[in-house]
Amino acid sequence: xxxxxxFRKIFIAVFVFSAFLLKNFAVYAAGEKQPEVFDSxxxxxxxxxxxxxxxxxKMPDGTPVKILLPRIIYDKHAHKLVFFKSTEDALEVGFCxxxxxxxxxxxxxxxxxxxxxxxxxxxxxxxxxxxxxxxKNLKSRIDxxxxxxxxxxxxxxxxxxxxxxxxxxxxxxxxxxxKAYKKNKGQAPKGMQAMMEPVVVYIRDEVGKENIPNMYxxxxxxxxxxxxxxxxxxxxxxxxxxxxxxxxxSFTLTLALITLFVTNIRANxxxxxxxxxxxVPHFMKIIMIPLEIVSIFTKPFxxxxxxxxxxxxxxxxxxxxxxxxxxxxxxxxxxxxxxxVGILSTLFVIAIGCLEIFVALLQAFVFTLLxxxxxxxxxxxxxxx
Amino acid sequence: MYGIGxxxxxxxxxxxxxxGIGLIGGNAASAIARQPEAENKIRATMLxxxxxxxxxxxxxxxxxxxxxxx
Numbered sequence: 001x002x003x004x005x006x007f008r009k010i011f012i013a014v015f016v017f018s019a020f021l022l023k024n025f026a027v028y029a030a031g032e033k034q035p036e037v038f039d040s041x042x043x044x045x046x047x048x049x050x051x052x053x054x055x056x057x058k059m060p061d062g063t064p065v066k067i068l069l070p071r072i073i074y075d076k077h078a079h080k081l082v083f084f085k086s087t088e089d090a091l092e093v094g095f096c097x098x099x100x101x102x103x104x105x106x107x108x109x110x111x112x113x114x115x116x117x118x119x120x121x122x123x124x125x126x127x128x129x130x131x132x133x134x135x136k137n138l139k140s141r142i143d144x145x146x147x148x149x150x151x152x153x154x155x156x157x158x159x160x161x162x163x164x165x166x167x168x169x170x171x172x173x174x175x176x177x178x179k180a181y182k183k184n185k186g187q188a189p190k191g192m193q194a195m196m197e198p199v200v201v202y203i204r205d206e207v208g209k210e211n212i213p214n215m216y217x218x219x220x221x222x223x224x225x226x227x228x229x230x231x232x233x234x235x236x237x238x239x240x241x242x243x244x245x246x247x248x249x250s251f252t253l254t255l256a257l258i259t260l261f262v263t264n265i266r267a268n269x270x271x272x273x274x275x276x277x278x279x280v281p282h283f284m285k286i287i288m289i290p291l292e293i294v295s296i297f298t299k300p301f302x303x304x305x306x307x308x309x310x311x312x313x314x315x316x317x318x319x320x321x322x323x324x325x326x327x328x329x330x331x332x333x334x335x336x337x338x339x340x341v342g343i344l345s346t347l348f349v350i351a352i353g354c355l356e357i358f359v360a361l362l363q364a365f366v367f368t369l370l371x372x373x374x375x376x377x378x379x380x381x382x383x384x385x
Numbered sequence: 386m387y388g389i390g391x392x393x394x395x396x397x398x399x400x401x402x403x404x405g406i407g408l409i410g411g412n413a414a415s416a417i418a419r420q421p422e423a424e425n426k427i428r429a430t431m432l433x434x435x436x437x438x439x440x441x442x443x444x445x446x447x448x449x450x451x452x453x454x455x
Binding site for chain 2: 302305306308309310313362363366369
């Protein structure tokens with residue numbers, strides 16, 4: 001880079017500071033149009049959960065600038081997959097919002113056509129009735145109809161878009177690194193190659209070779225992909241206007257299930273023998289066998305919760321600290337208090353943000369390391385005592 | 386009632402994490418003091434174990450989160 005090291009440091013500091021300030025605007029834009037009371041809980045949940053549109057910011061007059069994401073829904077009554085360009089298109093055709101009948105549903109969840117008439121009728125009867133048993137019957141009937149009209153949703157939500165973006169970034173980076181290796185045969189690595197090589201070699205040696213000494217080459221693609229996918233998604237989640245993919249429990253559960261399947265499908269006889277007939281005295285077998293069987297499932301569960309809670313918890317802390325600015329500022333009434341708290345809060349958010357970057361790296365590494373440890377335990381050769 | 390439960394869950398989980406990671410850090414520091422050449426290995430082990438203990442503490446936090454929504 002042509003800039004001197006001093007200017008480089010200043011540039012990075014200003015960039016980081018402004019990036020965290022920008023998150024302020026993202027938080028403000030996420031709430032509804034100019035609310036009287038700043039609802040920090042709604043803003044927090046809006047940021048941490050998935051959405052069916054990608055909202056960038058709000059124009060000064062309040063209209064949001066956003067990309068509407070397509071919906072792909074499996075209609076079980078018509079037995080086919082229906083595609084819509086946006087949630088609004090689906091609402092025009094006859095789908096209805098699930099949020100009207102189920103307050104726990106996300107904004108944008110849809111019910112199949114035909115649900116609206118039935119559920120409206122049932123709710124009218126529910127309002128009229130005074131009999132306790134009929135109330136209960138109607139409530140259970142509403143739940144039944146709701147369950148029947150609740151479709152399987154394969155929509156491209158904001159999380160899916162960000163997974164595509166992360167995958168595209170990984171492809172771009174690593175295809176370039178591979179090309180550079182072919183071009184610079186025998187020379188010292190430079191540029192992106194030099195940045196990725198120590199990381200990949202570290203995962204191969206300390207995580208792969210050490211935990212799976214006999215057949216680590218077979219599992220290196222899995223471990224490397226897991227590490228870089230989780231790392232890129234964790235870091236993308238810290239950028240303003242992005243989505244919280246690795247803090248989505250379905251995502252972490254899928255990765256943990258991959259670990260579960262790889263471990264148990266590739267396990268050899270020694271592994272199963274250790275679980276079902278461990279080499280311990282008989283009275284301990286009674287305790288150890290159920291414990292080992294349960295631990296087959298608790299290990300991936302712990303992986304799920306660890307990644308999900310770390311990332312989501314970090315995001316919630318950052319958003320809560322930024323919400324303090326708006327709560328103290330009381331939406332324009334006590335501007336001075338908001339301003340003072342704003343400076344303090346932003347400094348605190350920068351500190352927590354640095355911790356977040358560290359946590360992002362560490363959690364990706366720990367997920368990969370534990371996957372390698374479990375695979376190593378499964379394919380380990382029989383020790384000869 | 387749910388609020389008290391949520392607060393207790395998250396608070397006790399944080400307490401457990403604090404005690405656990407504090408013990409890990411203290412033992413790591415005394416191990417480095419005994420053998421300064423092994424500092425890198427000890428630091429790597431310390432960070433790894435701290436993350437695992439933190440994972441357990443986050444179970445409690447998730448329960449607190451679920452309860453606070455009720």
